[in-house]
Amino acid sequence: MKAALPEVLLLALQQRFGPRCNTSLAMREQHGRDESPIDMPPPDVVVFAESVEEIAFVLGLAHAHAVAVIPYGTGTSLEGHVLAVQGGISLDVSRMNKILAVHAEDLTVTVQAGVTRKQLNEELRHAGLFFPIDPGADASLGGMAATRASGTNAVRYGTMRENVLGLTVVSGQGQVLPTGTRARKSSAGYDLTRLFVGSEGTLGVIAEVTLRVYPLPEAVSAAVCFFASVDAAVQTAIQIIQLGVPIARCELLDANAVRAVNAHDKLGLREAPMLLMEFHGSPASVAEQAQTVQAIAGEFGGKDFEWATTPEARTKLWTARHHAYLSALQTRPGCRCVTTDSCVPISRLAEIINASVEDVEAAGLPYYIVGHVGDGNFHMAYLIDPAIAQERETAERLSHQMVRRAIQLNGTCSGEHGIGLHKQGFLLEEAGELAVDMMRNIKKALDPRGIMNPGKIFRA
Known part of the structure; x- marks a missing residue:
């Protein structure tokens, strides 16, 4: 049973944050749920931080009073990451939405944690750049780093693990810790950046993120192809990858998903298993990739291979994919x-x-x-x-x-959603007791009072 929030702590938060410290039931309930099917009582208070210093103030105070802190970005997580297992403070960083630096010549960018991927790409396109990690939801980049997100472009560009160069993290004691640099590689000591990427808010609060970005491809083309079975579609995807075709996206929608997006977005697609693909590169390389993929699809009975070469047509298809849920x-x-x-x-x-x-x-x-x-x-x-x-x-x-x-099958219990509350037992099955105990020891070392997003990833 969770303890009541100390009055002295609440008073200190109200004095520092004013109306940005909110105890209304509606606000607490909004921050006490995500896209998971798990129900949990809401946090005791919601605090909206606007700077690294404000995050450090909250965490220092919470550490002194042993009160739980749950980092909150956009609330789009799927495994119960933002649920207030022990009540406490929901620390909302969505107002930390400044793009701090764009280094186009180095293909890097530094942003505050509340910047969303769509906001970043809107800014980057003016410089001829883009950030490719696309989990579907317009998630915050701090949250994407915390859950080690990936998405539709991961087959070519990797996940957040490969694309985060450095972080500014605030520890459970309120200490500000920079990790990493803007250099593309480093062999200097332990890789603290990778430790925090995927830590789901259990080791500290990610306040700023330095990312790799990429030049906008010279040519982009999307295509859809339909199959008689899910198996035929999957076999096509396997063959594409095994032959080394540098496809940028390769997404499967089964007939049920296609039927749903047809009804929602009025697309008129054939209601059969579908591969939705995208090719990036020069006009010649894009055409070559597409021809190769079309031939492979034909071997597995792929039909109605349709192209979408204009930005409007591609956006319509990918919007439908992201609307599947x-x-x-x-x-x-x-x-x-x-x-x-x-x-x-x-x-x-x-x-x-x-x-x-x-x-x-x-x-x-x-x-x-x-x-x-x-x-x-x-x-x-x-x-x-x-x-x-x-x-x-x-x-x-x-x-x-x-x-x-x-x-x-030597795979993983989560490719991109994370563990949260929902998959703790599977993490133990996958990693083993020794590895999970080591994770617990790391948490104890970095968060000795256990206030950072308690109850997530593993039980204490």
């Missing part, structure tokens, strides 16, 4: 989505997807599949009636079967 929710009004991701070696992708489809079809639960299949990562989403406990239990059982299968 909301589109699917509208197919069953009032439902909630239990979604999970896993990632396996590319050669085992067809095996796990086929088995997962067989399981859910046998269970009779509504579902859809989307996946960044170019890097072996896919998402299974089950649409449940929250009033029917058996549906939730069935969804969790299916999710557990899928994740355990991924681990058995």
Whole structure:
């Protein structure tokens, strides 16, 4: 049972932050939920920070009173990362939304943690640059670093792990720690940047992020292709990667997902398993990649290969892909989505997807599949009636079967969503007790009072 927030702490926050310290139930409830299906009581107070110094003030105060602090960006996480397990302070960094420096000549940029990926790309396009990590939601870059996000472009450009060069982090004691530099590589000591990337707010609050950025490609082309089965679509994706085609995006939508986005975005696509692909490079290289992929797709029965070469047409297709979650929710009004991701070696992708489809079809639960299949990562989403406990239990059982299968295939329980509250048991299965104990020891060393996003990744 969580302790009440000390009055002296609340008074200090109110004096420092004024109206940016909010205890209204509506604000606390807004910050006490994310896109996961998990319900939890809200935090005791929401504080809106606008600088590194303000973050340090909050954490120093929380450390002195042993009060939990939950970093909050845009609330788009999927595994319960922002839920207030022990109450405490929800520290919202969304107002820290300044782009601090663009070094176009070095292809780097430094931003505050509350800057979103769309905001950054709107600024960068004027310099002929872009930041490729695209998890779908317009997430904050601090949150994307904290969960080691990836998304649709990861097959070519990597994940946040490869694209974060440095951070400014505030520790659980309120100390400001810079990590990394703008140099493209370093062998100087322990890699503290990578320690905090993926730490899900359990080691400190990410306040600033230095990122790699890339020149806008000279030519971009998108294409869709439809298949008789999910297996044929996945086999095509596997062949594309194994042949070394430098495709930028390779996304799978099953027939259920296509049906949902058709209804939501009025696209008129064939309601069959679909690959949505994108090619970056020179006009000649893009054309060559596309021809190669079209030939591979033909070997697996791919039909209706359609091109989208204008920005408007590409945006329409990718917007529909990013709307898959909301589109699917509208197919069953009032439902909630239990979604999970896993990632396996590319050669085992067809095996796990086929088995997962067989399981859910046998269970009779509504579902859809989307996946960044170019890097072996896919998402299974089950649409449940929250009033029917058996549906939730069935969804969790299916999710557990899928994740355990991924681990058995030498994959991971989460390719990009993170662990949060939902996947702690799977982390133990995947990494082992010794590794998880080592993670606990790292947390104790950096956060001795256990105030940083407690209850996430593993139990204390």
